[in-house]
Amino acid sequence: MGTWRLFILLTGVFVVFSLRAGPAAAKSDHDIPEFSVPPPPFSEDIFPCSDCHGDMETNPERRELEEHTEIVKMFDHASDQRWCLDCHNPDDRDKLRLASGKLITFEESYYLCGQCHGTIFRDWKAGVHGKRTGEWNGKKVYRLCVHCHNPHSPRFKPLKPLPPPKRPEEIKNRHLTNDQIPSNPLDALKLDVTK
Amino acid sequence: MKKNKKITRRSFLKGTAAGTAALAIPVGTADASVWEAFFQQHFKEMDEDEKATVIARLEKEYKKRYKKDFSIKTTDALPGVLFGYGLDLSRCIGCRRCVYACVKENNQSRDPQIQWISVLRFEKGEKFVSNLEEADKYYYPDKVPEDEYFYMPVQCQQCENPPCVKVCPTQATWKEPDGIVVIDYNWCIGCRFCMAACPYGARHFNLKTPRIREEEINPNTHYLGNRPRFQGVVEKCTFCVQRTRGNPGRYPACVEICPVGARKFGNLLDPESEIRYCIENKRVFRLKEDLNTSPKFYYFFAT
Secondary structure, eight states: OHHHHHHHHHHHHHHHHHHHTTHHHHHOGGGOOOOBOOOOOOOTTOOOTHHHHTTSOOOOSOOOOSSOHHHHHHOOSSTTTOOGGGTBOSSOTTSEEOTTSOEEOGGGTHHHHHTTOHHHHHHHHHTOSSOOEEBTTSOEEOOOHHHHSBTTBOSOOOBOOOOOOOOGGGOOOOOOOGGGSOOOHHHHTTOOOOO | OOOOOOOOHHHHHHHHHHHHHHHHSOSTTOOHHHHHHHTOOOGGGOOHHHHHHHHHHHHHHHHHHHSSOOEEEOOOOOTTOOEEEEEETTTOOOOOHHHHHHHHHTTOOBTTBOOSOEEEEEETTOOOTTOGGGSBOOOOOSSBSOTTEEEEEEOOOOOSSOHHHHHOTTOOEEEOTTSOEEEOTTTOOOOOHHHHHOTTOOOEEOSSOOOOOGGGOOOEEETTTTSOOOTTOEEOOOSOHHHHSSSSOBOOHHHHHOTTOOEEEEETTOTTSHHHHHHHHSEEEOTTGGGOOOOSEEEEEOO
16 A cells, blocks of 8 residues: 555656656756857867777776877876866767766766866856856857866966056157057957957 | 227127127038037937937938948837946956957047056955055056956946936936946037046046047947047946847947956846846945945956
8 A cells, every 4th residue: 555655656756857847957957048159169180089089999097198198288187186087988989978977968068067166167057157248138158168268277378468558648649640540459369349 | 080989888798799609600610510419409308300310410420530331329228127247356367358349349549548448456465445546557467367466447337326427517427227327428518527526437538539540440339339429528338338238239348358257247137147146146346335326337256
């Protein structure tokens, strides 16, 4: 009798949850908001990884690598505790692997980063960590973690600042022709947000 | 011979009145547009037809001056929107990209130079909030961020209680329903009271006719925002009113350019917005809060 009740209860719970997991879950998996995002910034000709790794023997040992030397050289991401296959999936190299064993694509790499950086992940989902472009009340463009942080060396790299403002004493009473007017230093960087 | 023709008080006054009237209207250049500009209504008192006339006149003037087709919007504030801004001081690296994106989007004068955003640099650990005037805004190292400094960009704080608006003798500046403090450049008389009243140094004056390369002019403008200014008027940040007022509306230029994503923008009345998340979850502060200006610009440390 007790088993029967339990069975009904469990079935009920299952039905309720499967209903809930309908359209709402399809829209936002784990509170991931709807967004568009540029594709991951792979180095040239490096993806898919299975092109080379497809028929290679998997060796999980920490060792001197013959390939990917530039990655090993820059590797600075808790590198004493970590090696390639802690994030890259050994069997299908075109996927990443979470600590749970779940495989994810490179387009969803934020799940991987979010495993350790939970508070940052939370802020990112809310649109507060990281850059957003697009429309404040419409379609927003997100960035993946790896668009700004190299996953192998995540600290944000210093930039050259643009020139400081003119001091009051440098302001001249003069008339310049069109070509003499100072141009915007942003144009040299090919950055334009006015379009 | 009558040497001294006696001037009566009556004829003197008559002559002066006629002379002043003649001087006030520049006869040589008195085409229709000068008359129209001279007798233009206050923006808030114009009906749609009057606005259209003014816009048409301005577009013609700007085309003549910059040899480009301009679009000047007069979009009203969206209902149920109060704009708020967040700036994450723990992320800002002081690279000044926001400064020049703003210059480009909002047609600030390149010569003499006007910039609506000032990025201040402080030594870490320095007691900074009470000491803005002594901050360094001329820093120029090879690379930013520098280990021993932090950076704080300052621009118009879009106060809910704006002292600049109170002092304007011609009501040429006012707070819009969406919280943006705007200026009608055609009503500004250049007295600069507002600049003296602003505790944030956010207002800037066109001492000379602003100069911008013709090819760098942004022709997508708003009447209350980035349309080209004249000599002798004050200008300021408008949260890119020409971009943000829209459904959908775009982010301000400084938000879009920021390489570290330190700048946040949204509707303070929408509980789901990014800015509300910042206020509710982060340690925010507002600049010179003790002055009771009640800025809608929130600095925070995201950590």
